[in-house]
Amino acid sequence: MVVGKSVSDVYMGEAAQLVRTDPHALERLFTKTAKRLTLMGAPPLLVLGLVAPWVFALVFGEGWREAGVYVQLMAVAFLGQFVTTPLEATFAVTERQDLGLARHTIRLVLVVGSLSLAYLARWGPILAIGLYSVSMFVAYMNILVLGKHALRVKQSQWPR
Numbered sequence: 172m173v174v175g176k177s178v179s180d181v182y183m184g185e186a187a188q189l190v191r192t193d194p195h196a197l198e199r200l201f202t203k204t205a206k207r208l209t210l211m212g213a214p215p216l217l218v219l220g221l222v223a224p225w226v227f228a229l230v231f232g233e234g235w236r237e238a239g240v241y242v243q244l245m246a247v248a249f250l251g252q253f254v255t256t257p258l259e260a261t262f263a264v265t266e267r268q269d270l271g272l273a274r275h276t277i278r279l280v281l282v283v284g285s286l287s288l289a290y291l292a293r294w295g296p297i298l299a300i301g302l303y304s305v306s307m308f309v310a311y312m313n314i315l316v317l318g319k320h321a322l323r324v325k326q327s328q329w330p331r
Contacts, residue, residue: 179257186264198322212253220246248304251311267321278310
C-alpha cells in the first residue's frame with residue numbers, strides 16, 4: 172500500500188504535466204509504470220502464492236492453513252491491484268471520469284456476478300474465492316485497457 176501510494180502520487184504529478192504538454196509521452200509513462208510495477212510486485216506475490224498456506228500454519232497454527240490458501244488464491248488479484256491502482260489517475264488527468272465509472276461498474280458486475288454464481292452453484296469457499304480473485308484481476312486489468320483508450324483519445328485531440 173505504501174509503495175502503491177507513493178507511485179500513485181508521483182505518477183499523478185507527472186501525468187498532470189504531460190497531459191498538457193505531450194500526451195504521447197504520457198502513454199509511454201503509463202506503459203513504463205505498469206511494467207515496472209509488474210516487475211516489482213510479481214516476485215513477492217509469486218512467493219506469497221507459493222508459501223502462504225505453510226506460513227500461515229507455521230505462524231498462526233494449523234487451523235489457519237486454509238486462510239493461507241485463501242491468500243494464495245487472492246495473489247493474482249493482489250498483483251492486479253498493485254500494478255493498476257496507481258494508473259487510475261489516468262482517468263482524472265485525461266478528463267475521462269466516464270471511463271473510471273465504467274471501470275467501477277464492470278468491477279461491480281464481475282464481483283457480484285462471481286459471488287452470486289458461486290452461491291447459486293453451491294460452490295465451497297475455495298472455488299468462490301478463486302472465482303472472485305480472477306474476477307478482480309480482470310476488473311483491475313480493465314484499468315489498463317480503458318486507460319490506454321483514454322490516452323489514445325487524448326492523443327488524437329492533440330495537434331500534430
